[in-house]
Amino acid sequence: MDLFCHKLPKIELHAHLNGSLSKLTLKQLGCLENSISQYQSVKAIGLKDAFALFKVAHEATSNTKNLYIATQNVIEEFAKDNVVYLELRTTPRSEEGMSEDDYIETVIKAIRENRFDGILVKLILSLDRRRSREEQTETLDRIIRFKNSFPDLIRGVDLSGDPAKGDFFRDIFEKARENGLKTAIHCAEIQNDAEVKNILEFKPDRLGHGTFIHTNPELWALYKQLNIPVECCLTSNVICLTANSYAEHHVQEWIKEKLPFCLATDDKGVFNTSLSEEFLHIHKASKLNELELWTISYKSIEYSFASAEEKNFLRFSLEKWKIKNI
Numbered sequence: 001m002d003l004f005c006h007k008l009p010k011i012e013l014h015a016h017l018n019g020s021l022s023k024l025t026l027k028q029l030g031c032l033e034n035s036i037s038q039y040q041s042v043k044a045i046g047l048k049d050a051f052a053l054f055k056v057a058h059e060a061t062s063n064t065k066n067l068y069i070a071t072q073n074v075i076e077e078f079a080k081d082n083v084v085y086l087e088l089r090t091t092p093r094s095e096e097g098m099s100e101d102d103y104i105e106t107v108i109k110a111i112r113e114n115r116f117d118g119i120l121v122k123l124i125l126s127l128d129r130r131r132s133r134e135e136q137t138e139t140l141d142r143i144i145r146f147k148n149s150f151p152d153l154i155r156g157v158d159l160s161g162d163p164a165k166g167d168f169f170r171d172i173f174e175k176a177r178e179n180g181l182k183t184a185i186h187c188a189e190i191q192n193d194a195e196v197k198n199i200l201e202f203k204p205d206r207l208g209h210g211t212f213i214h215t216n217p218e219l220w221a222l223y224k225q226l227n228i229p230v231e232c233c234l235t236s237n238v239i240c241l242t243a244n245s246y247a248e249h250h251v252q253e254w255i256k257e258k259l260p261f262c263l264a265t266d267d268k269g270v271f272n273t274s275l276s277e278e279f280l281h282i283h284k285a286s287k288l289n290e291l292e293l294w295t296i297s298y299k300s301i302e303y304s305f306a307s308a309e310e311k312n313f314l315r316f317s318l319e320k321w322k323i324k325n326i
């Protein structure tokens with residue numbers, strides 16, 4: 001099954017650029033050995049400690065040259081894992097000598113100059129919930145400007161960052177939607193029923209994690225009525241201690257009730273995983289067979305922010321692969 005999960009053409013819809021850097025990339029970017037050894041979590045550490053690890057990657061990508069290399073390496077690694085469609089997300093930030101505009105331009109350039117065959121890459125830009133309403137609004141305006149110049153590449157906006165901090169500002173995402181951007185919002189990664197209700201009522205195109213929705217009957221009923229695809233990141237949740245184990249992960253509820261979900265790595269560097277491994281975990285935890293795993297991949301095409309034409313192309317190649325391999 002290892003080989004099957006590796007070879008399966010996969011769709012990655014929830015990957016944070018700076019959490020996806022491999023140790024090899026950190027080394028290439030001149031990171032010191034002792035920072036590198038701290039960066040990757042080999043055991044369950046909880047959300048707070050996981051968030052501290054992003055600092056290592058952020059230091060490594062604090063100039064445009066390194067950011068460019070990091071983006072290309074991440075794409076290459078997903079391509080080698082047989083990810084055929086990648087929606088990479090990242091939070092525009094400024095550093096000394098690099099403005100938010102420089103940051104976005106560099107990531108765009110790295111994706112457009114991507115050298116790897118067989119992988120289609122789109123960009124989602126993230127708003128950090130720890131930032132103020134004014135800062136988030138300013139970043140959104142910037143994103144809208146870039147989206148108008150690169151509509152083929154920039155497909156959506158995400159809300160992420162430490163779920164214990166900051167807020168979801170609905171009007172900011174209404175504006176994103178009015179401007180033709182899709183919305184993917186981290187939701188219920190920790191228990192926060194009032195916020196989850198606000199997010200669900202906004203009806204984003206996709207939800208990240210969705211860990212604590214089914215635990216509240218009112219929210220669960222509302223969610224099931226809305227039927228929004230959830231990006232499930234099993235290893236991330238196990239390491240961050242928001243799921244007790246792979247077998248007890250909330251994706252089981254989605255499988256049982258035939259609700260829409262995709263599998264994703266979240267931060268393949270920090271959590272030392274790959275999309276193939278995530279498929280292997282679900283195979284083991286839920287006893288899914290090859291056809292069922294393929295179906296997860298196939299259905300994820302629908303939940304993606306790809307254009308209708310791109311979706312048709314992806315469906316065609318997955319169907320072709322199925323005839324030969326299953």
Ligand code: 6MZ
Nearest residue numbers: 016017018019054089090091160161162267
């Ligand atoms: C919420 C997360 C996250 O944007 O600098 N990020 N936000 N929950 C998570 N679960 C573990 N994992 C990553 O990539 C790193 C940033 O992505 C968000 C955090 O804001 C983190 O700083 P970029 O490329």
